[in-house]
Amino acid sequence: MGKDSLTVTDNRTGKSYELPIEDGTIRGMDLRQIKTGPEDFGLMSYDPAFMNTASCKSRISFIDGDKGILRYRGYPIEQLAERSTYLETAYLLVKGELPKPSHLAAFTTNITHHTIIHENIKLFIDGFHYDAHPMGILVSTVGALSTFYPEAKKIFDPESRRIQTHRLIAKMPTMAAFAYRHSIGMPYAYPDNDLSYTGNFLNMLFKMTELKYQPNPALERALDVLFILHADHEQNCSTNAMRSVGSSQVDPYSATAAATAALYGPLHGGANEAVIRMLMEIGSVDRIPDYITRVKAGEVRLMGFGHRVYKNYDPRAKIIKEVADEVFEVTGRSALLDIALELERIALADDYFISHKLYPNVDFYSGIIYQAMGFPMDMFPVLFAIPRTAGWVAQWSEMLLDEDQKIARPRQIYLGPDERDYVPVSERGD
Numbered sequence: 120m121g122k123d124s125l126t127v128t129d130n131r132t133g134k135s136y137e138l139p140i141e142d143g144t145i146r147g148m149d150l151r152q153i154k155t156g157p158e159d160f161g162l163m164s165y166d167p168a169f170m171n172t173a174s175c176k177s178r179i180s181f182i183d184g185d186k187g188i189l190r191y192r193g194y195p196i197e198q199l200a201e202r203s204t205y206l207e208t209a210y211l212l213v214k215g216e217l218p219k220p221s222h223l224a225a226f227t228t229n230i231t232h233h234t235i236i237h238e239n240i241k242l243f244i245d246g247f248h249y250d251a252h253p254m255g256i257l258v259s260t261v262g263a264l265s266t267f268y269p270e271a272k273k274i275f276d277p278e279s280r281r282i283q284t285h286r287l288i289a290k291m292p293t294m295a296a297f298a299y300r301h302s303i304g305m306p307y308a309y310p311d312n313d314l315s316y317t318g319n320f321l322n323m324l325f326k327m328t329e330l331k332y333q334p335n336p337a338l339e340r341a342l343d344v345l346f347i348l349h350a351d352h353e354q355n356c357s358t359n360a361m362r363s364v365g366s367s368q369v370d371p372y373s374a375t376a377a378a379t380a381a382l383y384g385p386l387h388g389g390a391n392e393a394v395i396r397m398l399m400e401i402g403s404v405d406r407i408p409d410y411i412t413r414v415k416a417g418e419v420r421l422m423g424f425g426h427r428v429y430k431n432y433d434p435r436a437k438i439i440k441e442v443a444d445e446v447f448e449v450t451g452r453s454a455l456l457d458i459a460l461e462l463e464r465i466a467l468a469d470d471y472f473i474s475h476k477l478y479p480n481v482d483f484y485s486g487i488i489y490q491a492m493g494f495p496m497d498m499f500p501v502l503f504a505i506p507r508t509a510g511w512v513a514q515w516s517e518m519l520l521d522e523d524q525k526i527a528r529p530r531q532i533y534l535g536p537d538e539r540d541y542v543p544v545s546e547r548g549d
């Protein structure tokens with residue numbers, strides 16, 4: 120075994136440098152010593168979209184994209200999905216270890232008792248246009264929470280961080296459900312503390328005139344599993360937004376608004392909606408081969424397939440397929456599921472998809488399940504934002520306590536004009 124270092128030779132000067140390698144990385148700042156002369160700023164690396172740049176050291180989630188592995192704090196996602204609950208998984212993410220029974224009970228009580236939102240938030244939601252997208256409402260209301268809890272700006276006070284973490288995990292479903300009820304012109308349904316986290320969310324969404332809403336246990340558990348699967352996914356776009364905005368030391372509600380906004384984008388939280396639209400466009404199993412031909416010709420993409428990190432079956436997609444069976448036993452089978460299953464069968468046997476390492480991702484089946492459960496497509500990114508909040512706050516706390524971190528501030532390569540003199544508008548001609 121050689122030395123843990125990298126020797127580079129700058130061919131502009133002929134000088135050699137030895138850069139230490141730690142955890143399979145070199146430090147970007149070590150490149151700055153590589154200069155052509157005293158006036159030179161030093162070498163930088165150019166990496167748009169952070170394709171090969173680690174922005175942090177983290178102990179929260181681990182992905183091996185080639186092997187199709189996802190673990191939270193070391194625990195395989197398959198075990199958590201089968202045996203844990205969303206709130207226990209949220210505890211694991213934010214605290215670092217699985218809770219002892221009394222700690223889980225206290226955490227559950229804390230979350231349950233923070234689900235109510237201030238009545239003024241309701242007035243705020245009332246102000247949105249009748250057809251406002253629930254994700255737009257969620258971005259605004261979560262950001263507005265910072266004005267209701269000004270003490271949240273004490274981000275280095277562990278007790279304040281603990282309370283804001285509870286509030287965020289507890290209030291996201293309430294704001295999301297109220298946003299949905301507003302968008303369909305229904306009165307708000309208040310939280311029911313007797314119900315589980317997901318049972319209560321279903322209550323706030325779907326309660327009609329009955330005195331007590333009873334969630335279907337199979338759908339409640341299915342949603343809980345989907346929430347576990349979406350709770351964290353290392354440095355994705357919205358988590359990076361949470362860390363980056365949080366690095367300015369703003370309060371966590373404002374940082375969560377930024378993360379939620381990132382998730383609103385079609386390339387991040389919107390892919391499962393695109394899958395539904397694609398399956399509807401295909402329309403029937405016999406039209407799948409034509410669609411595959413169009414995909415291979417580069418005319419369209421097979422939505423719900425492929426991933427920046429996973430070059431194998433997304434482990435979450437495997438679990439979701441099993442959840443789909445349980446949900447369809449209650450709701451009845453969706454015609455879209457038959458198209459999806461056949462599409463997957465054909466794609467996985469096709470050379471194009473095999474050679475490009477394209478496998479179903481988490482979004483391929485999640486939209487079909489959400490649709491069968493009665494959620495409109497506008498709610499799909501909201502259903503992602505609620506469980507991801509635990510991951511966001513876990514990552515935010517980790518970033519705050521990491522001595523290596525500072526305010527996020529990338530460099531740039533300036534390619535604009537060199538210095539030039541201002542010319543008054545009257546002298547510029549037309």
Ligand code: ACO
Pocket residue numbers: 386387388390414419420421422423424425426427428475477480481482
């Ligand atoms: N259908 C057909 N071909 C595809 C697909 C797809 N879904 N995804 C990638 N490819 C092909 C590309 O055409 C390209 O082929 P080429 O090398 O012959 O030109 C090759 O695979 C690599 O594609 P990239 O776009 O460079 O891969 P990247 O890692 O940047 O993209 C992404 C990943 C965006 C997820 C892509 O696979 C995609 O668009 N998938 C469909 C959308 C989707 O399902 N998104 C959800 C992702 S999961 C999540 O966000 C929670």
